[in-house]
Amino acid sequence: MATNGTNGVNHNASKYDPNFTDHVINLMAPETKPRHREILTSLIKHLHDFCREVELTQDEWIIGVNYVNSIGQAYKKNRNEAWRICDVLGVESLVDEINHKIVTEKGLEPTSSAILGPFWSPDTPFRDLGSSVVQDMPADGQLTFFHGAILDAETKQGIPNAVFDMWQASTNGKYDAHDPEHQTKNNLRGKFRTDKDGKFYFYCLKPTEYAIDTSGPSADLLKIMGRHPNRPAHIHMMITHDDYIGVTAQLYPNDDRWLETDTVCAVKDDLLLDFKPAKNDPHGAVLDCEYNVRLLSKKYKPDSTMLMGNANGERLPEAHTEKP
Amino acid sequence: MATNGTNGVNHNASKYDPNFTDHVINLMAPETKPRHREILTSLIKHLHDFCREVELTQDEWIIGVNYVNSIGQAYKKNRNEAWRICDVLGVESLVDEINHKIVTEKGLEPTSSAILGPFWSPDTPFRDLGSSVVQDMPADGQLTFFHGAILDAETKQGIPNAVFDMWQASTNGKYDAHDPEHQTKNNLRGKFRTDKDGKFYFYCLKPTEYAIDTSGPSADLLKIMGRHPNRPAHIHMMITHDDYIGVTAQLYPNDDRWLETDTVCAVKDDLLLDFKPAKNDPHGAVLDCEYNVRLLSKKYKPDSTMLMGNANGERLPEAHTEKP
Incomplete structure (x- = not known):
């Protein structure tokens, strides 16, 4: 005893x-x-x-009971508090990994997945390769020539006809839908179809860091943990192709100061971008960034669907309207 | 691999x-x-x-996110939904055990603790030994002579001057505060001080089973698990003494049909009551019930306090106003 x-x-x-x-x-x-x-x-x-x-202790348990009640009480349009708390505790990122991590018997992996976030839009238009997603250029924007290839992780060959759907916040940390005064609809959004060599290329901005909302129960939790509310700057991408398992991820400048401490725990080593000075770009880009994506054939996961296709059409869009 | x-x-x-x-x-x-x-x-x-x-899966995670939000949205006066869900999942009962379970090196234990529940009142009056807590006798009430002793678990001697604070619902499953049409204040509540031999005795009702609320997120959870919403009949007791560790518990008729499946998981083997026919009771009791309580000296837990003393005065009473 x-x-x-x-x-x-x-x-x-x-x-x-x-x-x-x-x-x-x-x-x-x-x-x-x-x-x-x-x-x-x-x-x-x-x-x-x-x-x-x-x-x-019973006191602590009662604090927990009151805290759980406060989460739903803070819920409102554009504020999904339970979702936000999951992000702070790494749960969305973990669930994303559980659902998308795939390794072949030979040890091959596609590009890592990262959380979709609340700002993907089903209305993003297709644009021509080489065009720009920047409809409203902010004064402090750094125009970037963004290019790369979507490759078969096994054959290393380019995949033609894959769709590179991208979206990003402007330099004020806001996405088009939440910033109608400064941004027209679909500013900083675009879908691009890869060419016969699997290549994509377009103009966008170097992304800007931003903080998630600093009020309410999720912010209280961050404070208790002594954590900041910042997300590293990022460009969202959602890659799809009929014959390949899709990848949804966020891409981060490799010099961002919040990479190690992202408040939603969504950074992975293979999602880093290297922005270099552009030389004599015909459209005036000041930066150049190359990123290649690896996909695996759907034969490895025949039932694979993207999140927005998987989810209940009524439930997910609502949950996804949050401003983070 | x-x-x-x-x-x-x-x-x-x-x-x-x-x-x-x-x-x-x-x-x-x-x-x-x-x-x-x-x-x-x-x-x-x-x-x-x-x-x-x-x-x-991501679908399941989103269901969970929406469910957590729904808990606080269901919160209102007299309805503490997070508390209720803790009860359904056994968390209040477990936290109660964690905070009150005590075993001496010789293997001695006091009477088991069970959850306080939301209906304890700080206003319950002291009553004389031998008096009745039944101010409003329901037509289907079974008057019971309830008696026993509060004993030192080590010496087996009676403890004089201990307080036996009791409360129970009427036969309609309601406590006084939630049933003003049928019950006067402090009906079925009373505090009794043990005599020089540690004995207490009073009249009350054989308790009646009741169901917790069957709407809202907690009820949805019960439905998913195929569980009923019923609590076994019970008499609440809160025993206190300056020199002994207090015990708060619920006492259940040993023939109750919900003992094994109590919806809030608060039944323990040493908290069962044996109701027997009364013989020639001078006040007309039809049942007789004896129950003895074992206490341990505060030397085993010098910092012991009861829940209502422990908790933040502003927080706990609010959380405790729920009708279950």
Whole structure:
């Protein structure tokens, strides 16, 4: 019997009823759907283990109860607080990895996935290769010639007819839909179809860092952890092709100061961009950036679909209208 | 390398970034308070392990995000939805055990603790031993002579001057404050001080089972699990004494049909009551019930306080105004 000797009390943590968690799990009826049972069994186990592990006090538990209530109370149009808290705790990024990480038996991997974020638009227009997504040039914008190839991760050959859908915030940290005073619709958005060699090229801005909202329960959580609210600058991309598994990710300048401490934990090593000075660009670009994407054939994941195709059409767009 | 051979994909679960969870935890600043760090470290680990263990899909994650938001949206006066969900998942009962379970080195234990629930009142009056808490007798009420002793778990001697504070719902499943049409204030509530032998005795009702609210997110959770919303009948008690560790618990008729499946998971083996027919009771009681309580000296837990004393005075009463 483990004791610490003080006060003659047995402090063995296993003093707690060893059958309690199973008791709660076994309250589920036989007709509970198998996936519901699987998820709730794991959830109850981890929730109970958490309480026992930290020996949660009743005061702390009540703080937690009030905190959970406050999340839904802070929810409103363009503010999905539970989503934001998942981001702060790395849950969206982890779920993204769980759903998209794929490694072939030979160890080949496509370009990493990163969270979609709330700003993807189904209305983004196709643009010609070589054109610019910059409709409204901000005074401090750095025009960039962005180019690369979409490659088959196995054959290393370019993939023609793949779609490179991109979107980015302007230098004020805002996306078109949330900044109607300064940006026309579809500013800094565009879809490009790769050429016969799998190449894409267009003009955009070097992206700018921004902070997520600093009010409400998610901001309180950041404060308790002594964390900042900043996201590294990034360009979003969503790559699709009929025969290849799609990749949705965010691309970050490799000199960004928030790479290591991204507030939503969405940076991966192979998603970094190297912006170099442009030389004599015909359209006046001051920077040049090359990035190549690797895709794997759908034969490795025949049921693969992108998030927006997977999700309930009514539920996801609503959840996705948030300003981060 | 573990593979399952289909499609040439490596399905080893460890394919997920083994450093990601530590990365999120390590975002906490050095100045984070130690207890905050301890709690959030465990919370993040368990949350991430849960996601990986069930390989949570993005659709499922979004359902979870929407569900968490719905909890606070359902919160209102007399309806603390996060508290209720904790009850359904056994969390309040577990936290209660974590905070009150005590075993001496000799293996002695006081009477088990069980959750306080939302209906305790600070205004309950002291009543004389032998008096009745039944101010408003319902037609279907079964008057019970309730008696016993409060004993020192070590010496087995009665403890004089201990306070037995009790409260119960009427036969319609409602407590006085939520049933002003049928019950006067403090009906079915009373505090009794034990006599020189540690004995207490009074008249009350055999308690009646009732169901918790069957609307809202907590009820949706019960439905998914195929669980009923019923609580076994119970009498609440809160025992206090200056020199003994207090005990708050609920006492259940041993023939109740919901003992095994209590919707808030708060039944313990030593909290069962045996109601027997009364013989020639001078006040007309039809049932007789004896229950003895065991307490341990405060020397085993010098800092022990009851929940309502522990908690923030502004926070807890609010959280405790719920009708379950």
